[in-house]
Amino acid sequence: MPYDEPNRGQVHFSPRAGWMNDPNGLLHYRGMYHFYFQHAPDSLVWDTMHWGHATSPDLVHWTQQPNALVPGTHPGDLWxxxxxxxxxxxxxxxxxxxxPIVVFSGTQGVRMFYSLDGGSTFTPYDDGRIIAQPNGRESRDPKVVRHAPTSQWAMVVWSDADGNGVDFFVSPDLKTWERTSRYVADWFFECPDFTPMELDGETVWGLRDARGAYVVGDFDGRTFRTSWTEPQTITRNPGAAGGDYxxxxxxxNLPDGRxxxxxxxxxxxxxxxxxxxxxxxxxxxxxxxxxxxxLSEPVDELRSLRTSTSTWETPTVAQGTTSIGSGRTFELEATLDLSASAAETFTLRLRGHHDLTYDVRAQQLDGYDVPVAPDGTLTLRLLVDRGQLAIFSGLAYVCRNVDFDSEAAGDELELVTDGPLRVRSLALHQLASSWVRP
Incomplete structure (x- = not known):
């Protein structure tokens, strides 16, 4: 099947056909990245959930594989x-x-499935019996991680016991689980991700929910503790299920610790x-x-998709509209010296019709807070695809769906400014399609 339909992203994974939602069981094994995902292969709306499966040698070129978990064959809700x-x-x-590659799923109790063929097919463990039972009327979305200091596995599962929150479990063998603690927070709703991260040579733990709200704290292998009373968010545009992020x-199991x-x-x-x-x-x-x-940045493997690069050599862009290139799927990197500019606003016009406007005084891009550096510079990195737009600028990360191809307005990329704008550097990288065609 070709992957060149209008508004299908060329550097963003989408299923060959059918519905997809949450990523599941992302892992690396023997040189291959495995991306499992919620999938209704015969529907364009949410329906009976399977686990879809795609593989990649480099995080950018994806090949969709046969479904990994299938209703009937694999018991329970395959959420x-x-x-x-x-x-x-x-x-x-x-x-x-x-x-063994081991995955966990299920609602109102966790079930386990294991693969002995490198992640292609899975067998229900112990006929699919529930191996961990969170408290609460509803529970779902188990996430498992290795806790190296105690040589144990840790599981975090969302549930609605005494309000929104997550239950923590510990296991020596992935099969027998002890419930050890609970973290309660009104803001925390479903799809927990729990990750060790480095800061100043120390390991701390990030705990986030489906909307990308997160807190940082300590984890001793049994209990998570944080001094934060309110979460931060991964993206500048957090939203509900079915939205942009x-x-x-x-x-x-990433080999490089990223x-x-x-x-x-x-x-x-x-x-x-x-x-x-x-x-x-x-x-x-x-x-x-x-x-x-x-801080979020596109993985370095994005560079492998670059086919050509054009750079802007004029240090000052005059007031008005200036063409800076064209493209459908591209990456734009720009560093602007706002301390040496007279512009109060400037706009990047993408694909001839989609405007991203930066308000210099408010330090906002399209209404999102995107501050300049202490020296007055603003760095922007845009990833523009047929149906997707990602914006990176320091700590700011915006992840959006934008139907660029719904309006046949051309592929022009323009800079519109209400005053002279000082450009330190600007590079436009054209990107090849990442699809591996069968």
């Missing part, structure tokens, strides 16, 4: 969950040359598919005067 690689065979399930999950996440973007669709995944971003903790914050 969102997580996965790990059992490199030490703590489960005792290894039977052959492959390490939801249910991000981090990859497990924290890499992908989210569900629900507002992109075509004649045969609905939904896409956000472009993978690397996330790290940085110190700020207000405390630790998560």
């Amino acid at each position: 969102s969950g997580g996965g790990v690689v059992d490199l030490g065979n703590t489960s005792g399930l290894k039977d052959g040359p492959e390490d 939801y249910a991000a999950q981090s990859f497990e 924290v890499v996440t992908m989210a569900w973007q629900g507002r992109n669709k075509g004649s045969v598919w609905t939904g896409n995944a956000s472009f993978p971003v690397q996330q790290r903790l940085v110190g700020t005067p207000d405390g630790p914050r998560i």
Whole structure:
């Protein structure tokens, strides 16, 4: 099947056909990235959930594989969950040359499935019995991570017991789980992600929910503690399920220790598919005067898609409208010296009709807070695709669905400014399609 329908992203994963939502069980195994996701293969709306499956050698070129978990074959509600690689065979399930890949799913109780063929097919553990039972009327979305200091596995599961929050479980072998503690927060709703991150040489833990709201704290292998009373958000545009950014999950077992996440973007669709995944971003903790914050950047593998680069050589852009190139799928990097500029606003006009306007005094881009650096410079990095737009600027990350191809307005990229604008650097990178065509 060709992947060149109007508004299907060329560097963003979407299913060959059918509906997709949350990422599930993201992991790396023997040189291959595995991206499992909520999938209704025969519907354009949310329906009976399968676990779809795609693989990539480099996080950018994806090949969709047969579904990994299928209703009827695999018991329980096959809703969102997580996965790990059992490199030490703590489960005792290894039977052959492959390490067990173990995934977890289920509502109102967690079920376990394991693969002995590198993540292609899965067997229900113990006939699909529930191996961990959170408190509350509703529970779902187990995420599992290795806690190295105690040589144990930790699981976090959302539930509605005594209000929104997550239950923590611990296990030596992925099969037997002890409930150890609970973190309660009104803001915390479904799809938890739990990730060790480095800050100033120390390991701290980030706990986030489906909307990308997060807190940072300590985890001793049994209990998570944080001094934060209010969360921060990963993106400048947090929203509900089916919006521009939801249910991000981090990859497990990455060989280089990076924290890499992908989210569900629900507002992109075509004649045969609905939904896409956000472009993978690397996330790290940085110190700020207000405390630790998560910084997001596109993974470096994006550079492998660049086919050509054009640069802007004129240091000052005059008032008015100036063409700075064209393209359908591209990356734009710009550093602007606002301290040496007279402009009060400037606009990047993408694909001939979509405007991103920066208000210099308010330090806002399209209504989102995007502050300049202390020296008066503003750095912008845009990833523009047929149905997607990602904006990166310091700590600011905006992840959106934009139907660029719904208006045949051309591919022109323009800079519109109400006064002279000083440009330190500007580069436009054209990007090749990342699709691996069968």
